Amino acid sequence: MAHLEISDLITAVEPRTGRRLPVRRAEVIQQLLASGDGRAARIVSRLPVDRDDVLDPQAVDTLLISVHTELQRLSEELRIGERLVHVLDPLFTAIRSTTPGTGPYRLVDVGCGLGYLVRRLAATHALGPDVELVGVDLDAALVGEADRLARAEGLGCRFVHGNAFDLPEAATVYVSTGVLHHFRGPALAEFFRAQAASPALAFCHFDIAATGLAPIGAWVFHHARMRHPLGRHDGVVSARRAHSDATLLRAAAAPGIRPLLYEPRGSVNPFCTTLRPVIGVRPHLEAPLRRALGRSARRLVGPELLTEATA
Ligand SMILES: C[S@@+](CC[C@H](N)C(=O)[O-])C[C@H]1O[C@@H](n2cnc3c(N)ncnc32)[C@H](O)[C@@H]1O
Numbered sequence: 014m015a016h017l018e019i020s021d022l023i024t025a026v027e028p029r030t031g032r033r034l035p036v037r038r039a040e041v042i043q044q045l046l047a048s049g050d051g052r053a054a055r056i057v058s059r060l061p062v063d064r065d066d067v068l069d070p071q072a073v074d075t076l077l078i079s080v081h082t083e084l085q086r087l088s089e090e091l092r093i094g095e096r097l098v099h100v101l102d103p104l105f106t107a108i109r110s111t112t113p114g115t116g117p118y119r120l121v122d123v124g125c126g127l128g129y130l131v132r133r134l135a136a137t138h139a140l141g142p143d144v145e146l147v148g149v150d151l152d153a154a155l156v157g158e159a160d161r162l163a164r165a166e167g168l169g170c171r172f173v174h175g176n177a178f179d180l181p182e183a184a185t186v187y188v189s190t191g192v193l194h195h196f197r198g199p200a201l202a203e204f205f206r207a208q209a210a211s212p213a214l215a216f217c218h219f220d221i222a223a224t225g226l227a228p229i230g231a232w233v234f235h236h237a238r239m240r241h242p243l244g245r246h247d248g249v250v251s252a253r254r255a256h257s258d259a260t261l262l263r264a265a266a267a268p269g270i271r272p273l274l275y276e277p278r279g280s281v282n283p284f285c286t287t288l289r290p291v292i293g294v295r296p297h298l299e300a301p302l303r304r305a306l307g308r309s310a311r312r313l314v315g316p317e318l319l320t321e322a323t324a
Contacts, residue, residue, distance in 0.1 A: 015048045016254050018247040019056060020080065021195060023073050024152060031151050031175045035067040056242045074154035078127070080244040081155060084191075085129045087238055091287050093190055093219065094133040098140070100217055100275055100290055103305030104186065105140055107294075108214055110301050116143035121184035123177040123218075124192040125150050128159025128170070135163065135170035146170035147184075149177040183212040190288065193220035193261065194254040201256065202264040205293065209267030214295050216265075219288040223255040224278055261291040262316045271296045276312050 022041045025034040038057060045054040060076070061069040088094070101120070108118060120140065122131045125148030133139075135146050146169070150156040153174045160172040173180065177187070187208050196204045208216045239245050256264075258277045265272035270293040277289070292313070294302060303310040 016250045017045060017048050017050060017053065018195070018250050018254075019045070019053050019243050020077060020247050023057065023060065023068055024077070026151050026153075028151065028176060029179070031153060033070065033153065035065075036073075037066045038062045038068050039066055041068075053246055056246060076241065076243065077152070078154060078158050080239070080241055080247075081127045081158075083239045083241070083244050085127055087234060088129055088190070090234075090238070093288060094130060094137075096288070097130060097188065097190070097217075097219065097290075098134070098137075099309070100292065100306075101140060101186070101188070103307075103309075104215055104217060104292075104294075104298075104302055105144060106305040107298050107301035108185065109143075110305075111297060112214075117145055118143060118185035119145045119147060119182060120186050120188060121177055121180065122146075122148040123187055123189040124195075125159060125172065125189075126152075126155045126191075128156070128163060128172055130188070130190055131170045131172070132159070132163050132166070132168055135168040136166065144185075147180070148172045149175060149180065151176060178207045178211070185214055187213055187216040188218065190219045191221070191251065193218050193256060193291070194251055197254075201260070202267070205265045205270070206267045208293065209270045215298060216270075216293045217290050218292075219290045220261075221252050221255040222276075222278060222287065222289045223257045259316075265291050265293050266316065267293070269295060271299050271315065273299070273313050273315050277314055 022044060023036055025036050026032060027034060038060060041057050042054045045057060061072045063069060105118065109116070120134070122128070125131055128148040131146045131148040148156065148159055148170065150159070156172050156174045163170055163172065193201070234248065236245055239248060258274050262272050262274055273292045273294065275290050275292060303313065306313060
């Protein structure tokens with residue numbers, strides 16, 4: 014059975030321009046039923062439509078903003094912000110040490126949603142004043158809300174509606190959270206190849222660790238913390254769709270990139286594993302990154318050290 018997330022199906026945009034496309038409810042229900050997910054089909058059947066059976070875009074946007082707000086609370090509880098800084102701070106130290114005086118640098122959050130991470134980095138000044146913070150999302154409503162929240166707090170970051178790989182200015186480092194499992198099949202390697210082909214020096218993408226416990230953990234967390242059935246449904250499905258460590262390392266091995274995984278499966282307590290990053294650096298950055306990580310560098314492994322037990 015293919016695992017489909019409802020939020021991927023109820024909005025559609027032109028990938029190049031971000032222009033919104035109409036979505037017919039019956040077609041979404043059909044797709045979900047064909048995948049064997051009657052529960053998801055029932056959730057969608059309750060969403061409002063117009064006379065032509067097109068899902069009401071405003072109702073969909075309101076729902077997705079509310080689900081992502083709940084998701085932000087989960088990120089706070091799982092301390093995703095701190096965990097991102099734990100890796101990104103040494104990464105920017107490594108970049109500064111190898112390319113002195115070339116700042117300012119630019120961090121681009123691909124698929125930033127409500128921009129929690131970018132807003133948090135801006136509010137805490139965690140990466141220093143020479144790192145420009147940019148969040149990008151194809152979903153106009155989510156990124157619009159991210160922008161509104163950042164302005165309300167007067168934060169030094171910006172949000173852009175569109176494709177993160179079509180920005181007029183190059184990123185120094187691409188990051189994301191909870192995005193990788195949305196890319197299936199060849200699209201995953203293509204995602205990494207786009208970054209390798211850009212002038213970026215590194216990427217760091219956090220996604221759900223594919224452990225046997227992940228779907229159970231996701232069920233507990235999402236049922237305890239999320240109110241709308243769509244959020245609960247998609248939370249558990251995303252844990253089921255999580256890519257294994259080996260799949261991520263293989264896909265991230267794009268030309269000119271050294272792929273690394275921080276805290277691979279088997280190296281950490283499975284009860285505490287939630288999201289972990291796949292990191293790609295230009296090869297000359299690996300040694301300075303390890304130096305900047307200090308003792309934590311032992312948790313950073315390349316494909317050659319991924320054992321049967323950890324793969
Ligand atoms: C599940 S959401 C993750 C949101 C956010 N990172 C979080 O943790 O709450 C995935 C988002 O990625 C966006 N997305 C996927 N590919 C993208 C691309 N190439 N450029 C910009 N946004 C993209 C989608 O529009 C969607 O909103």
